[in-house]
Amino acid sequence: MGEILFLAHRIPFPPDRGDKIRSHNLFKALARLAPVHLGCFADDAADHACEQEMAALAASHILLDRGKSLPIAGLQALAKRQPLSLTAFHDRRMAGWVNKVLRSRPIETIFVFSGQMAQYVPEDFRGRLIVDLVDVDSAKFEAYGARGSGFRGWMERREGRLLRAEEARIAWRADRTLLVSKAEAALFAARLDEAMPGRSTCRVEAVGNGIDSVLFDPARTLPEPRLAVKEGAGGPRIVFTGQMDYAPNIAAVERAITRILPRIRARLPRASLHVVGRNPPPSLLSRHGRDGIHVWGRVEDIRPWLAAADMALVPLEIARGVQNKVLEAMGMELPVVLSPGAATGIEAEHGRHFFVAESDEALANAVVLLAEDPQSARAMGLAAREWILAHASWQAALASLPRMIGLQTENLIDAA
Incomplete structure (x- = not known):
């Protein structure tokens, strides 16, 4: 068995946000199968604090600070006629390290996590190339551009157009291109x-997300005290979790605050919305403590907050792939009220495992109905966890990984 070069746009530690949860489990699973050399970038000091843990699993590694400012990356993108997503992650040190590893080690497989890192694969590499795009990023930027205006809208439309061409180039070059759901894979194939022309020669597959159902178990988790104390009769305590400097999450919370929560509080005056996740912008922080809104920011462990909540609300309007926040809430036996976009790729049953609604009014009504019928809400939470145990483990999600890298047997991988 040859060795593997794993390239990721963020260090896959700690697994505390959607993309890092997926890359973390992929990296650990691959490291059980063969020596893995890991090249990745750090966003902050917390990422560097995880380097020792990463080094213990990697055969070799490089962790570089991604210090290039957005304006500089933007100017480079305009000058080179490239997507900003590529110039933001271009670093000569990473390219040099990749070339050194390929020259000195018997690399049979390059596994690229996120399309930004495909730029480091040399044109003359003749081994196996697997690229996990996760989501169709070009479609996401096209959606941003359609909603935007002025220079930013123009840049987002440009990004969508150039990324679409880059995604096609990657798929043509790769032995396998992976997406996070069947729906995302079908969308990508249709766009190809x-x-x-000639897309039939490109192999596009879906590899879903999972969660650690032992870790995300309400029976093993004490509720967060700051949220566990009810604010008064009438509740409910509604939670939204996620990376809060991510535009779709910001838009979803703004929707919840301005359009959904007022409808809920008109019928349930003590209802509260709790936003839990790192780097909330000032526009959200300024709402903390007003009108039932609480913005908690970064927390060490999301599970106690889920354990203390009555339900999760995920009103995403722009969503790509499978939402880990939904899987985690379901694993913690929370009833989840969510938009159709947030439900994409999760083949659970509406009305049994979660409640899907599209309009602001329908989302608010669903929250109120569940709050007023605790027995039904409890049954939905229990059914949600049962679905997670049966369909959304990392072991099941990554069962095909040995075959992809050329092993003859499809050993089940304990990637928890």
């Missing part, structure tokens, strides 16, 4: 049909 339009962008690149």
Whole structure:
């Protein structure tokens, strides 16, 4: 068995946000199968604090600070006629390290996590190339651009157009291109049909997300005291979790605050919304403590907050792939009220495992109905966890990984 080069746009430690949870489990699973050399970037000091843990699993590694400012990356993107996503992650040190590893080690497989890192694969590499795009990023930026205006809207439309061409180039080059859900894989394949004749030679597959159902178990988790104390009769305590400097999450919370929560509080005056996740912008922080809104920011462990909540609300309007926040809430036996976009790729049953609604009014009504019928809410939470145990473990999600890298047997991988 040859060795593997794993390239990720963020260090896959700690697994505390959607993309890092997926890359973390992929990296650990691959490291059980063969020596893995890991090249990745750090966003902050907390990432560097995880380097020792990462080094213990990697055959070798490089962890670089991604210090390039957005304006500089933007100017480079305009000058080179490239997507900003590529120039933001271009670093000569990473390219040099990749070339050194390929020259000195018997690398059979390069596993690229996120399309930004495909730029480091040399054109003359003749081994196996697997690229996990996770989501169709070009479609996401096209959606941003359609909603935006002025220079930012123009840049987002440009990014969508150039990324679409880059995604086609990657798929043509790769032995396998992975997406996070069947729906995302079908969308990507359809866009390839339009962008690149001969797409039938490209292999596009879905590899879903999972969660650690032992870790996300309400029976093993004490509720967060700050949230566990009810604010008064009438509740409920509604939670939204996620990376809060991510535009779709910000838009979802703003929607919840301005359009959904007022409808809920008109019928349940003590209802409260709790936003839990790192780096909330000032526009959200300024709402903390007003009108039932609480913005908690970064927390060490999301599970106690889920354990203390009555339900989760996920009203995403722009969503790509499978939402880990939904899987985690379901694993913690929370009833989840969510938009159709947030439910994409999760093949659970509406009305049994979660409640899907599209309009602000319908989302608010669903929250109120569950709050007023605790027995039904409890049954939905229990059914949600049962679905997670049966369908959304990392072991099941990554069962095909040995085959992808050329092993003859499909050993089940304990990637918890």
